[in-house]
Amino acid sequence: MAESEPIISLRDVSRVFHAQRGDVVALSEVDLDINEGEFITMVGPSGCGKSTALNVIVGLLDATTGDVLFRGKPSRGINKEIGYVTQSDNLFPWRTVIENVTFGLEMQGIGTKAERLDRARQLLDRVGLNGFENHYRHELSGGMRQRVNIVRTLAYDPKVILLDEPFGPLDAQTRLQLQDLLLELWQERAGTTVIFITHELTEAIALADRVVVMSARPGRVSEVVPVDIPRPRDIFSIQSEPSFRSIYDRIWEHLGEETKVAAL
Amino acid sequence: MNVYKLTFWRVMVAVILLSAWQLFGGDLLSNPSEIGKYLVEYGGLNGEFWPDLQSTFQATAIGYFFGAIIGLVCGLLLAQSEKAAMIFKPYVLAVYGIPRIALAPVFIAWFGIALLSKVMMAGMVTFMLVFFNTYEGVRAADLDLRNTARVLGANRWQLFFRVTLPNASPWITAGLRIAIPQALVGAVVAEFIASERGLGFRMMENTGQLAMEGVMGGVLILMMIVVILNSILDKVEDYILRWRPKQSDTETN
Structure with missing residues (x-):
């Protein structure tokens, strides 16, 4: 990927929700650089702040501390490029x-x-x-x-597209078809950056350039795993790629023990 | 049961009830043939029905028009401000809780026995229904849809006209719709209490003379007007809200 300035940078981003029974830390000190044209997937157990991260990036929520940079500049309010x-x-x-x-x-x-x-x-x-x-x-x-x-x-x-488990409630067949379609549409739009949340590891690997693994609450980035499977990819047989197993295992290893049940 | 059988039995029920009424009606209930005679005379080309209807209709229409506009505007405005909504909420509920009919004597005292008091009565009834529904509809605005629209680039005004308003349209339409027959009832009730013309006036006049066929005829006329209005309004509502799932659709989400 391009070595120029990242299109989106999260610098020490935390987000705290104030609730009556005490504060909930949804995101804690998240640091992440996302390059232009990259396809990023985020995996992690439910409640690990993945959706909060997207809401902060697009500007629907403010970060409690830290900065969201868009092309190196702090962004406030809703970002129309996203x-x-x-x-x-x-x-x-x-x-x-x-x-x-x-x-x-x-x-x-x-x-x-x-x-x-x-x-x-x-x-x-x-x-x-x-x-x-x-x-x-x-x-x-x-x-x-x-x-x-x-x-x-x-x-x-838009320059950047965030997707929050868009295929979550769909059946497996439809899901695969839509993954394939999404990759195709993304490849037609050179330079478009995608951040895609899922809790399905195969989906995360099949789509991504890099998989961001989040830990359970408070949500932080526990590992970023590069996916070196060449493109264009065949979504329907991605699991037979030689490197698939090792990438899968590496992500699995970094999902905290308590979260593996949720990820299955 | 097929359509013909259904129609047959429905007609039979009507025939039996009307026959019983005709035979055992007595003085206080009058009877269908007397009522029929009255309706033919009253509703004939030179009958008093037409000026009566015009008078009542005029009061209803004027009152409805202004009540609806003011109700809509007030509902939209109050729903804009969280603070204003919090402050006014108990008062709104209290006013809504007043039996509307109870205001008729007050309005007669304030606005006289001529047209104005009937207009005010119809207007007030309409205002309350439209105001309350509009307010509730806007308050129920879907936060996710609003956020989606904002991300897609909607500004404040667009958000209001393209999301909040259409989102509230089922509530607003419901308010506008139920207010029409209610406004009519408001006007007629004001006519009952004090008036010189109108459908309600005629019924009171007939009651005063113990002309029960006239009173029953009046009830029948009001019933028909409301039924006709409702069926027209059903069609209008279906058209405006054609984007909503029909109740027969099983999949709702």
């Missing part, structure tokens, strides 16, 4: 599929209405949703909703 695909699809139910996809372009005033619709149609086509443009959320399956959710973020081409 797209965020949340775990639940969060589609606007009163908008049709295509109106959901154009939402970001519309809010940011990009292109004419015709251009926006055109772009949305192309993307929907790419993810196999042509013919569903005018459907509403409740008329779609879970996998379709997640595809719309992803395409809604891709539509306005």
Whole structure:
């Protein structure tokens, strides 16, 4: 990966939530550099602050201490260069599929209405949703909703895309298909950086340039494991790659004992 | 049961009830043929029904219009401020708890026996329903959807018009919808108490003369108006909220 300035740096980032029964440290002194164009996956037990980390990076939450740097500069408030695909699809139910996809372009005033619709149609086509443009959320399956959710973020081409367990609730087959699709779309967008949270180790390895292993609460980075499997990768047979086993074992080793049950 | 059988039995129930009413109605209940005669005369081309309806409708429509607008604006404004909402909450609940009908005599005293008191009654009823629903709807705004919109680049105004408002639209529509028949009832109740014309006035006049066929006829007319209004409003609501899952859809999430 490029050796230039990292696109995102977390410097000693901690985040504390104040609750009635005492403070909860969700993130503790996280240090992480993410390079432009990199595909990062984050694994760790539930409650280890992975989602908090994404919320802090995009600017929905402030860090309690420490800094989030974007291209070397501290960023405050919501960072418009960063797209965020949340775990639940969060589609606007009163908008049709295509109106959901154009939402970001519309809010940011990009292109004419015709251009926006055109772009949305192309993307929907790419993810196999042509013919569903005018459907509403409740008329779609879970996998379709997640595809719309992803395409809604891709539509306005943010520099960085965060994904929080986007395939979590889906069945194994759909999951593999969407992983494959995601890799394809990422490879078409040179220079786009991805941070992808999952608790599934195979998924984490299959997608990533580097896997960030987080420890249980308070969440900290316990290890960063590089994945040297060459691209383009075949998602469907990733487990037969010669180095897969050793990478898997190395991540496994760094997941704290108490968290392995959750990761299984 | 097929459609024809269903219709048959429904008609049978009506026939039996009406026959019983006709045979055993007596003076206080009147009977269907008397009521029918009254309705034909009252509702005929030169009948008094039309000016009565116009008067009641006018009061309802004007009151509804202003009540709805003011209710909508107040509901939206109050829901914007956490502090204001906290301060006003008990008062809002208290005012909402007043049986609305109990305000009719007060309004007659304040606004006289002419049109204005009926307009105010319909308006007040509408205001309370629309205000409360709007307020609740905006307060129930989905935080995740708001955050999603912010990340996608929505500014304050866009957030309000493109997320908060459509998100609250089921509540607001429900308020606007139930307020229509309620506004009518408000106007008619004010007419009962003191008035010179209108559907409610006519019923009171007939009651005063113990002309029960007129009173029953009035009840029947109000019933029909509300049923017709409701069926129109169902259609309108279905259209506005066409993005919502139907109740027959099993998958809800």
